[in-house]
Amino acid sequence: MITKEEPYDRGAMAPHAASEATPSSPDSPSQAAPEAPAEADGRTPRRAAAGWLASSRLASSRRPARWRPSNELLRRLAFTSLLANIGIVATGGLVRLTNSGLGCPTWPECGDGSLVPTHQVSWHKAVEFGNRTLFVVVFGAAVAVFVAARRRTPTGSSLRRWAWVTLLGGPVQAVVGGILTLTNLNPWVVCGHFLLSMLLIAAATVLWWRARELAEPSEPASPAGSAERAAPAEPPPLPQVIRRLGVGTWVVTYAVFCVGTVVTGSGPHAGDAKAARLHLRPGAVAQLHADLVMLLVGLAVALAVAVTALGSSALVRQATRLLIGALALQAAVGFAQYFTHLPIALVELHLIGAAVLAAVVTAVVLALDGPFATGNVTTGPPGHAYVTDPFRT
């Protein structure tokens, strides 16, 4: 079961409460410092400590309240971070498909010993540098979510943990991108770079999903309503086998991604004329890729049928149908590009489709596991209402 994050009211109060320690508390200076000789200004240490406590209280009462983002802002920031991660896959694809992979031949400099292109800015250099620059947006979004998650949720919350993952994942991906440049676009490093992006999209999806689950304070309920609210509607979880089917679908999706990157490594779009190729038969690897896709489609259809038959929530049914729609489109583009000799527009579409699918399949797993898995949950603990709009950002 997904654990709901609690609003951070108590946590936010804690540091403040600590500073409110009264002189009679065990940690107070009155016990820690028995009467001692007067200091140069004539005050005893005890009186000096009491004066410090009083002035720090005065200062903290004057200090503006710590900024605390709303749940809505946190959700929006998390969604922006997810979109940025999908966006950088699209621009990374453009780099490869326009043969701009070595537009900046070094890393972290863009050639000429400078971080930015200096003179003779070619088209390839502009495309590659544009992709590097987009990293700033992805990382900026991750930092913003990280800060908002820390301000909004208590220490140890899963939201904070996933915020760490997206925050650290960006710089790791930048280093892998650097290795890619320094190895002259080694196709195995290309695979790793792409797959890491898919994992970061999954992490950004979990973060957004957790942010969506934060309880919103609701209108105070009437006495009759509060009796209703006092019994939280906790639906029974879906059978374990269905949740495993969801996880299996996720794993096979990522296996399809892996084999897809090998197809790319064997194909013509290397990113630069100098880049090495995998010595595999592209037709054979593409066949394996398509076979795995068939397995994936079978799993996704089985999942959609099962959740419908079990009467699961609208959210779960919508998520699984969205998955099937995304898979159908992606497979159609895959076949179309294969039979039309890989025109770059279709290959780019296939790449973006994979990035969107990474988010959708992760959302399906989360939906299967969450409090919305069965029944229509419209009430929560007293004073809180769950978000029921499935794809609200």
Ligand code: HEM
């Ligand atoms: C759900 C379905 C599919 C998914 C998730 C998927 C995913 C992928 C991924 C992640 C890549 C690597 C992209 C890259 O490294 O830039 C790829 C490449 C490729 N896929 Fe698919 N694919 C799917 C269906 C298909 C189908 C049905 C075909 C038909 C044969 C196909 C043909 C190809 C080809 C030919 C490439 C290599 C493109 C190139 O050389 O740049 N895909 N796919």
